[in-house]
Amino acid sequence: MHHSESTAIHPRGTLDFIRRFFANIPLLGWLAGALAAVILEQAVGTSLAHALGLPRIPVLFGFLIFLKQPALIPGALGYVLVSNILPVCIVAKIGAPLFNLLSRSLFRMPIVVTAVVHLAILYAIFHIWTDVSAYRLIMLKLMLISILLTLSLNVINGYMGEFSCSHPGFMALGAYAASLFTVGLFVNDRLFGEALLVSDFAVIFFPLGLIFAGLVSALGALIIAIPSFKTRGDYLAIISLAFTFIVKSFLENLEFLGGPRGLSGQPDWSSLPMVFIIVVLGVWIINNFVTSTMGKALNAVRDDEIAAEAMTVNTRKTKIIAFMFSAFWAGVAGGLFAHVIRFVNPSTFGIQKLAEVLAMVYFGGLNSVYGSIVGAVSISLLGEALRPLEILKWIIIPLLLILVMIFRPRGLISFKEFNIEKLLKPRG
Amino acid sequence: MSLLKVTSMTHKFGGLLAVSEYNLTIEPGQIVGLIGPNGAGKTTVFNLITGIYRPTAGRIEFNGQDVIGLAPNRIASLGLARTFQEMRLWRHMTVLEHVKMACYAKISYGLAGAFLQTPKRRRQEQEIEERAFASLKMFGVDQFASQLPVDLPYGAARRVEMARAAVTEPKLLFLDEPTVGMTPEEMMAMIEIIRDMHNKLKTAIFLIEHRLRVVTELCQRVQTLVFGQVIAEGNPEEIQNNPEVIKAYLGEEKVVA
Numbered sequence: 001m002h003h004s005e006s007t008a009i010h011p012r013g014t015l016d017f018i019r020r021f022f023a024n025i026p027l028l029g030w031l032a033g034a035l036a037a038v039i040l041e042q043a044v045g046t047s048l049a050h051a052l053g054l055p056r057i058p059v060l061f062g063f064l065i066f067l068k069q070p071a072l073i074p075g076a077l078g079y080v081l082v083s084n085i086l087p088v089c090i091v092a093k094i095g096a097p098l099f100n101l102l103s104r105s106l107f108r109m110p111i112v113v114t115a116v117v118h119l120a121i122l123y124a125i126f127h128i129w130t131d132v133s134a135y136r137l138i139m140l141k142l143m144l145i146s147i148l149l150t151l152s153l154n155v156i157n158g159y160m161g162e163f164s165c166s167h168p169g170f171m172a173l174g175a176y177a178a179s180l181f182t183v184g185l186f187v188n189d190r191l192f193g194e195a196l197l198v199s200d201f202a203v204i205f206f207p208l209g210l211i212f213a214g215l216v217s218a219l220g221a222l223i224i225a226i227p228s229f230k231t232r233g234d235y236l237a238i239i240s241l242a243f244t245f246i247v248k249s250f251l252e253n254l255e256f257l258g259g260p261r262g263l264s265g266q267p268d269w270s271s272l273p274m275v276f277i278i279v280v281l282g283v284w285i286i287n288n289f290v291t292s293t294m295g296k297a298l299n300a301v302r303d304d305e306i307a308a309e310a311m312t313v314n315t316r317k318t319k320i321i322a323f324m325f326s327a328f329w330a331g332v333a334g335g336l337f338a339h340v341i342r343f344v345n346p347s348t349f350g351i352q353k354l355a356e357v358l359a360m361v362y363f364g365g366l367n368s369v370y371g372s373i374v375g376a377v378s379i380s381l382l383g384e385a386l387r388p389l390e391i392l393k394w395i396i397i398p399l400l401l402i403l404v405m406i407f408r409p410r411g412l413i414s415f416k417e418f419n420i421e422k423l424l425k426p427r428g
Numbered sequence: 429m430s431l432l433k434v435t436s437m438t439h440k441f442g443g444l445l446a447v448s449e450y451n452l453t454i455e456p457g458q459i460v461g462l463i464g465p466n467g468a469g470k471t472t473v474f475n476l477i478t479g480i481y482r483p484t485a486g487r488i489e490f491n492g493q494d495v496i497g498l499a500p501n502r503i504a505s506l507g508l509a510r511t512f513q514e515m516r517l518w519r520h521m522t523v524l525e526h527v528k529m530a531c532y533a534k535i536s537y538g539l540a541g542a543f544l545q546t547p548k549r550r551r552q553e554q555e556i557e558e559r560a561f562a563s564l565k566m567f568g569v570d571q572f573a574s575q576l577p578v579d580l581p582y583g584a585a586r587r588v589e590m591a592r593a594a595v596t597e598p599k600l601l602f603l604d605e606p607t608v609g610m611t612p613e614e615m616m617a618m619i620e621i622i623r624d625m626h627n628k629l630k631t632a633i634f635l636i637e638h639r640l641r642v643v644t645e646l647c648q649r650v651q652t653l654v655f656g657q658v659i660a661e662g663n664p665e666e667i668q669n670n671p672e673v674i675k676a677y678l679g680e681e682k683v684v685a
């Protein structure tokens with residue numbers, strides 16, 4: 001008793017204390033807390049912001065004003081504390097016994113049901129949070145899409161241990177393929193003429209367009225995979241980099257796809273529920289793959305290919321399938337992306353996109369679903385916060401990445417298996 | 429029909445004749461030893477038969493099938509498993525995952541199972557997990573199931589590698605110096621493990637060793653390889669007393685251990 005009191009002053013002791021204080025809160029409690037916070041913000045956010053001397057609700061936890069309006073920082077910090085942190089913590093902590101009770105009865109049901117309930121609450125939080133500003137909505141959609149993109153690249157660079165630079169290329173293929181599908185079939189367009197199919201329910205065809213986008217990317221991946229995985233050695237990095245550039249200049253030179261000006265007029269089909277469902281589905285399927293023995297073959301190939309072969313693993317087939325699988329999801333991400341921005345042009349999918357997604361993978365952590373989520377979210381937020389610095393941003397992010405590489409060479413949360421049951425279980 | 433029949437196998441690394449006119453026959457259930465000084469070409473013989481290298485000349489028949497030119501994974505799935513002199517465990521995979529991975533060729537849930545949680549996938553993953561545990565138990569390392577290779581004591585790592593090779597109950601098992609780097613006590617324990625496994629699985633074994641003690645304990649027949657050529661072949665007794673063998677081993681203290 002006495003001992004723990006004396007260590008509480010020590011920073012590590014304090015951290016420990018906080019951890020223990022919140023240890024009995026199940027994920028359900030945190031979600032409920034967040035839900036309460038966003039509802040509260042919707043109700044009184046604007047008045048609270050005014051009271052703190054802010055012109056409006058800080059849209060991204062104050063990240064955006066840090067560089068633009070430093071004078072408002074104290075107000076923004078106060079806002080985040082009162083409107084975000086406190087409600088979440090108070091509701092989660094006070095309600096912990098109740099949420100554990102609920103969590104326990106949920107846990108007795110099939111894990112799918114438990115997961116769906118949690119996801120539904122998460123969606124509700126997103127929905128209410130983005131209701132406050134259009135900027136939040138677009139930012140959140142792009143962030144979700146980058147989670148899918150990051151995780152798909154992690155399959156190759158993390159789980160399989162090769163270095164691929166082709167994801168901007170795959171994303172471009174997916175973006176254009178999906179746009180072709182939607183603009184060509186469902187929209188009256190100057191480039192493709194009258195809509196071929198007109199229906200109020202056209203949006204239900206969007207998943208088909210995304211599958212088409214994924215398949216086109218996977219086909220592109222096959223073209224890279226065949227020469228790259230023929231022999232052992234580090235050909236993939238260079239071939240995949242070339243691929244990204246080739247796709248870009250190919251698209252720049254195709255007049256019927258708008259050339260360097262690009263394609264526009266995509267219907268507004270990347271709605272929040274659509275993006276949310278597709279990304280959740282993608283993460284679920286990728287996680288299924290990497291946790292199966294078939295998918296673990298990627299790790300065997302990475303750690304010792306000769307041993308993998310000797311243990312009956314068809315290493316070439318494994319690599320080709322993984323690469324096409326990864327490209328499929330990058331293509332889907334591209335398709336979603338095109339319908340969020342509702343405009344695509346080739347220059348979006350260049351070296352800057354590559355740097356961004358590599359930063360997300362390596363910052364978050366190799367061989368880890370948690371890592372990809374953390375990487376995509378934190379680099380997205382950082383990117384938004386640093387936006388006023390313009391080009392300097394592309395110096396700061398790599399520098400940060402180098403720092404992480406020095407202290408945690410494999411990223412923040414690497415080699416950690418995504419365990420849904422452990423994540424959702426009651427904690428008291 | 430012999431289980432393995434190698435005829436006039438020759439292999440050159442550039443100008444170096446690593447294996448020359450090599451012949452070998454192994455019958456089902458037999459234990460055959462391969463001894464020889466450092467650099468004699470023993471591991472190369474393993475690598476040639478398991479498909480890592482393609483021999484410059486010669487024939488290899490496993491279970492009546494010509495296996496030259498087949499990918500190593502194909503040869504392995506025919507029922508030829510192996511361990512490595514340098515162990516080759518997978519750094520970031522747990523012991524259980526190692527042994528499950530060796531069942532790769534037995535998986536038939538396909539891409540649908542890999543991407544989705546199909547009942548077939550659950551059933552098969554469960555099956556190979558049970559098999560993997562049984563194999564780990566047989567080698568006395570099941571308590572390490574959730575550990576990574578770096579956390580294993582040396583002897584345990586060797587056993588895990590053998591559990592990985594033996595889990596599919598192969599027809600033929602290649603062991604490349606299973607007692608290398610072990611104390612005499614550990615060596616005796618390893619001999620017992622190999623003998624036990626052989627009694628249980630009736631697997632044929634082809635064993636590379638530096639120490640004569642191991643081959644005399646385990647093998648019915650022994651080949652001596654020097655500079656890529658078999659200079660003597662016979663039962664352990666004959667080999668031990670063969671003057672050519674004694675000469676080849678002169679100055680090699682490792683062998684006497």
Ligand SMILES: Nc1ncnc2c1ncn2[C@@H]1O[C@H](COP(=O)(O)OP(=O)(O)OP(=O)(O)O)[C@@H](O)[C@H]1O
Pocket residue numbers: 441444446464465466467468469470471472473513
């Ligand atoms: N991939 C390779 N390329 C070139 N030379 C090689 C290769 N592998 C082995 N050698 C050479 O072939 C010869 C036989 O090597 P091998 O590894 O088969 O010997 P060994 O009998 O297993 O020796 P040890 O007892 O040290 O394991 C050696 O001279 C070695 O240097």
Ligand SMILES: [Mg+2]
Pocket residue numbers: 470471472513
């Ligand atoms: Mg050797």
